[in-house]
Amino acid sequence: MDALEAKYAAAKRYSETAMGLVFLLCGVLAVAFVLLISAYLILSGLPAIREVGLLDFLFGPVWAPTHKTEPQFGILPFILTSVYGTAGAVAVGVPVGFLTAMFLSKLAPRRLAAVVRTAVDLLSGIPSVVYGLVGMTVLVPAVRRVFRLPSGATLLAAILVLSVMILPSIISVSETALNAVPREYEEASLALGATETETWFRVSAPAASSGIAAAVVLGIGRAIGEAMAIMMVAGNVANMPGLFKSVRFLTTAIASEMSYAGVGSLQRSALYSIALVLFLFIMLINVILNLWFKNKREG
Amino acid sequence: MEQLSLHRRMYDRGLRLLLRLAAALVCALLAGLIGVIFLQGLPNLTWAMLTSEPSVIRNITGILPNILNTVALVAGTLLIALPLGVGAAIYLTEYAASHRLAAVIEFAAETLTGIPSILYGLVGMLFFCQKLGWGSSIRAGILTLVIMILPTIVRTTQESLKTVPQSYREAALGLGSGKWRMIRTLVLPASVDGIVTGCILAVGRIVGESAALLYTAGSAAVLARSLGELLTTSGGSLTVALYMYSMERGKIEVGFAIASILMVLTLLIDLSAKLVGRKLRRN
Amino acid sequence: MDILSTRGLDLWYGDNQALKHIDMDIPERQVTALIGPSGCGKSTFLKTLNRMNDLVPAVRVEGLVTYRERDIYAPGTDVTWLRRQVGMVFQKPNPFPMSIYDNIAYGPRIHGVRSKARLDDIVERSLKGAAIWDEVKDRLKKSALSLSGGQQQRLCIARALAVEPDVLLMDEATSALDPISTSKIEDLITELKEHYTIIIVTHNMQQATRISDTCAFFLLGELIEFGQTTQMFSMPRDKRTEDYITGRFG
Incomplete structure (x- = not known):
C-alpha cells in the first residue's frame, strides 16, 4: 500500500513537473518567434x-531597381507616401472616430449605442481585400470623375480607404477612455452652469486625452501596416507622393516586389531592407x- | 426667465448634430459596404461556382479549392496555435515565478500584435518557403499564421485566466492538489468561455488575412487528392482568390461573389463572438 | 427675505418616494444647515435646488420650487442659468485634471469671458475669496490635482465663486477632510455668508451649531423641524429631533 502510494506520489510529481516544463516551453516559443522575426x-x-x-537608400528620391545600366534604390517615395497616407488617414479618421466615440459614450440612448457598436465591430471584422475591392470599384472611379483625373487610383483614394479601416480601433479605444472619465468631473462642470456639450468637449475630452492619444497612435500603427487594401486602390507606382498621383507605400512596395524580384538579386535584398524600415x-x-500606457498607469 | 445665449445654444445644437452625423456616417459606411457587396456579389454567386474546381481550358470558374484551403488554414492554424497559446498564457499567469521572464514574454506578445501582416508574410516566405525549402504551401501559410495569431490567443486566454478568483486556487492548493491538477480541474473549466472567444476572434483574423498568405500559402486553386498533398502544395485562401480575381485576372464579379461569402462569414463570426461573450457575462 | 422656497415638494426615484411634501423657506445671506441620518433625503433636497437631480435617470419632481420668486421647474427654464446662480460644492473634492488657473477660469470662460486681464482678475478674486490665494499664487499653472485634499476643496469653492453665484450649496463638503482643513472651510463659510446664501448638508451636529443660523432636520424624506439653529439645539419642538441631536439614533 505504501509502495503504491509512493508510486502514485512520484507519478504525480513527475506529471506536475512535466506540465510546468511544457508551459514554460510554450512561453519560450512565443519569445523565440519574436526573436526569429526581428533577427530575420x-x-x-x-x-x-x-x-x-x-x-x-533612405533619402534617394528614385526607385528604379530594374534599370539596365544604372539601377537606383531610393525609398524616399515609399517612406513619404506611408507618412502622408497615414497622416491623411488620421486627419480624416480621427475626427469622425472621436465624434462617434463621444456619441456612443455620452449622447446615444442605450439601444442605439448597441446598434452603432455592432456596426463598428463589423467594420473592424471586414477583411482588407474586401475594403480594397469596394475601394477599387466604387471609390477609385468616383475620385477620377470628381477630380477629372486620368486615373482615380491615387493617394487620395488610399487615404479614404485607410481612414475607414482605422475607424473601428479609434472609436473603441476612445470610447473606453471617455467612459472612464470620473462622473464627478462632469457633475462639477454642470453645476457651474455648463451645458452638456460644453461639459463633454471641455472637461470629458481633455480628461480622456491620454486614452484618445493612444487611440490615435493605434490608428497610425494600423494605417502604416496595411497592405492589400491600398495595393488595390493606390495605383502602385513609385512616384513621389501627391494627393492625385498614383503612389506606392512601404507595405505595397514589399508586396509588389515580392512577386517580381529574382531571388539573390539586389532588388530582392532591397525589398528586405524596406521591410526593415517598416519594422x-x-x-x-x-x-x-507602451510608454503612454505606462505613464497613464503611473500618473 | 433668462435664456441661454444664442451663441451657446448654437454651439450646443451644432455639436449634438455633429455627434449624430459622425455616428450616422459610420453606420452608413457599413450599410453601403454591405449593400455594394451583396448587390454585386450575390447574383454572381452560383452553386456551380461554390462546388467546382476552376479550369481555364473548359472555362469554368470555381472557388471550391479556395474554400477548402481556407478551411485547412483555419483548422491547421488553430490546431497548433491553440495549445501553444493557451500553454503560454497558463505559464504566464500560473507558473511564471520570475517576473522578468514573464515581462519579456508579455512584451514579445504585445510586439507581435503590432507587426503588420505583410511582414509576417515576408518572414514566413523567407524562413518556411525558402530556408526550409517548402515552397509556397499551405503548411508554410499555417505556420506563418500561427506566429501571427499566437499573441491574440495568449492575451485573451490570459485575460480570462485572470478572472478566475484567486480563492479557487488557494482552496485547491490548500487541499493538496498539484498545480497542473488545479489548472486542469478548476482554472481551465472556469475560463473556457474566454478561450473560446479568443478562438473565434482568431478565426476571424485568419479568414480575413491576405497579406501574410499571398507569398506563403500561395494562390493556386487546385483540388488536392490527399491531406498530404493539400498541406505541401500551394493553395490560395478565399481572400487571396478575391485579390487574384479582381486585380490580376480582371474578373471583378468573381471578386464580389467571394467578398459576399467573406461578409457572411464576418457577420457569423461577430455574432458567435457576441453570443459567447453574452454567455460569459451571464456566468 | 427668502431666496429659495419649496411648497409641497415631492420627489420619487422610480417608485421610491425620497422627499415627502416639503415646505421650506430659506433666508438670504445666512447659513442654513440640513441635518438628519443617512438616507433621510437631505442631499436629495439640496440637489433639487439647482436641479442636479435632473441627471439621475427616472427621477420625478412634483410641487413648487422657487428661486427669487421664479419657478425653477417651469418648462423653458434654462438650467445653466439656474446653476450659475445656485452653485454647488461636492462631498469629494473634484477639481478638473487641469491647472489651478484653468479650473477657476473654466466657469467664466463657459459663460463668455474671453479677455485675459478679466480672467486673471476673476481667478485672483475667487482664490482670495476662498482663502487659498496665498497658498497657490506662485503655482497657478500647476495641476490642481497636486494640491492636498483640503486645498482641493477650497479650490472647488473658489471655482464655484468664480461664476458669481447668488447661492452656494455644499453637500457634506468637509466630510472627506481632516480637522484642520475642516475648520479652515468652516471659517470660510462664516465669512462668505456676508455676500452669499449658503446651504450645507452635514452629518456633523457640532458643525451645524458652529456655523449655521437656520437648521432643518430631515427624517425618512420628511422635514420634521425647521427653525433657528440655537432654538433647535436648545429646545427642539419635536421629540424625534431631540432624539437625533442628543445622539439617540443616527
Whole structure:
C-alpha cells in the first residue's frame, strides 16, 4: 500500500513537473518567434542597405531597381507616401472616430449605442481585400470623375480607404477612455452652469486625452501596416507622393516586389531592407504606445 | 426667465448634430459596404461556382479549392496555435515565478500584435518557403499564421485566466492538489468561455488575412487528392482568390461573389463572438 | 427675505418616494444647515435646488420650487442659468485634471469671458475669496490635482465663486477632510455668508451649531423641524429631533 502510494506520489510529481516544463516551453516559443522575426528582418535587411548606402537608400528620391545600366534604390517615395497616407488617414479618421466615440459614450440612448457598436465591430471584422475591392470599384472611379483625373487610383483614394479601416480601433479605444472619465468631473462642470456639450468637449475630452492619444497612435500603427487594401486602390507606382498621383507605400512596395524580384538579386535584398524600415517604424510606434500606457498607469 | 445665449445654444445644437452625423456616417459606411457587396456579389454567386474546381481550358470558374484551403488554414492554424497559446498564457499567469521572464514574454506578445501582416508574410516566405525549402504551401501559410495569431490567443486566454478568483486556487492548493491538477480541474473549466472567444476572434483574423498568405500559402486553386498533398502544395485562401480575381485576372464579379461569402462569414463570426461573450457575462 | 422656497415638494426615484411634501423657506445671506441620518433625503433636497437631480435617470419632481420668486421647474427654464446662480460644492473634492488657473477660469470662460486681464482678475478674486490665494499664487499653472485634499476643496469653492453665484450649496463638503482643513472651510463659510446664501448638508451636529443660523432636520424624506439653529439645539419642538441631536439614533 505504501509502495503504491509512493508510486502514485512520484507519478504525480513527475506529471506536475512535466506540465510546468511544457508551459514554460510554450512561453519560450512565443519569445523565440519574436526573436526569429526581428533577427530575420534585420539580418536580411542590412546587406542591401550596406550596398546602396544608408543615406542613398533612405533619402534617394528614385526607385528604379530594374534599370539596365544604372539601377537606383531610393525609398524616399515609399517612406513619404506611408507618412502622408497615414497622416491623411488620421486627419480624416480621427475626427469622425472621436465624434462617434463621444456619441456612443455620452449622447446615444442605450439601444442605439448597441446598434452603432455592432456596426463598428463589423467594420473592424471586414477583411482588407474586401475594403480594397469596394475601394477599387466604387471609390477609385468616383475620385477620377470628381477630380477629372486620368486615373482615380491615387493617394487620395488610399487615404479614404485607410481612414475607414482605422475607424473601428479609434472609436473603441476612445470610447473606453471617455467612459472612464470620473462622473464627478462632469457633475462639477454642470453645476457651474455648463451645458452638456460644453461639459463633454471641455472637461470629458481633455480628461480622456491620454486614452484618445493612444487611440490615435493605434490608428497610425494600423494605417502604416496595411497592405492589400491600398495595393488595390493606390495605383502602385513609385512616384513621389501627391494627393492625385498614383503612389506606392512601404507595405505595397514589399508586396509588389515580392512577386517580381529574382531571388539573390539586389532588388530582392532591397525589398528586405524596406521591410526593415517598416519594422522599425512599427517598433517605434509600439514603444510610444507602451510608454503612454505606462505613464497613464503611473500618473 | 433668462435664456441661454444664442451663441451657446448654437454651439450646443451644432455639436449634438455633429455627434449624430459622425455616428450616422459610420453606420452608413457599413450599410453601403454591405449593400455594394451583396448587390454585386450575390447574383454572381452560383452553386456551380461554390462546388467546382476552376479550369481555364473548359472555362469554368470555381472557388471550391479556395474554400477548402481556407478551411485547412483555419483548422491547421488553430490546431497548433491553440495549445501553444493557451500553454503560454497558463505559464504566464500560473507558473511564471520570475517576473522578468514573464515581462519579456508579455512584451514579445504585445510586439507581435503590432507587426503588420505583410511582414509576417515576408518572414514566413523567407524562413518556411525558402530556408526550409517548402515552397509556397499551405503548411508554410499555417505556420506563418500561427506566429501571427499566437499573441491574440495568449492575451485573451490570459485575460480570462485572470478572472478566475484567486480563492479557487488557494482552496485547491490548500487541499493538496498539484498545480497542473488545479489548472486542469478548476482554472481551465472556469475560463473556457474566454478561450473560446479568443478562438473565434482568431478565426476571424485568419479568414480575413491576405497579406501574410499571398507569398506563403500561395494562390493556386487546385483540388488536392490527399491531406498530404493539400498541406505541401500551394493553395490560395478565399481572400487571396478575391485579390487574384479582381486585380490580376480582371474578373471583378468573381471578386464580389467571394467578398459576399467573406461578409457572411464576418457577420457569423461577430455574432458567435457576441453570443459567447453574452454567455460569459451571464456566468 | 427668502431666496429659495419649496411648497409641497415631492420627489420619487422610480417608485421610491425620497422627499415627502416639503415646505421650506430659506433666508438670504445666512447659513442654513440640513441635518438628519443617512438616507433621510437631505442631499436629495439640496440637489433639487439647482436641479442636479435632473441627471439621475427616472427621477420625478412634483410641487413648487422657487428661486427669487421664479419657478425653477417651469418648462423653458434654462438650467445653466439656474446653476450659475445656485452653485454647488461636492462631498469629494473634484477639481478638473487641469491647472489651478484653468479650473477657476473654466466657469467664466463657459459663460463668455474671453479677455485675459478679466480672467486673471476673476481667478485672483475667487482664490482670495476662498482663502487659498496665498497658498497657490506662485503655482497657478500647476495641476490642481497636486494640491492636498483640503486645498482641493477650497479650490472647488473658489471655482464655484468664480461664476458669481447668488447661492452656494455644499453637500457634506468637509466630510472627506481632516480637522484642520475642516475648520479652515468652516471659517470660510462664516465669512462668505456676508455676500452669499449658503446651504450645507452635514452629518456633523457640532458643525451645524458652529456655523449655521437656520437648521432643518430631515427624517425618512420628511422635514420634521425647521427653525433657528440655537432654538433647535436648545429646545427642539419635536421629540424625534431631540432624539437625533442628543445622539439617540443616527
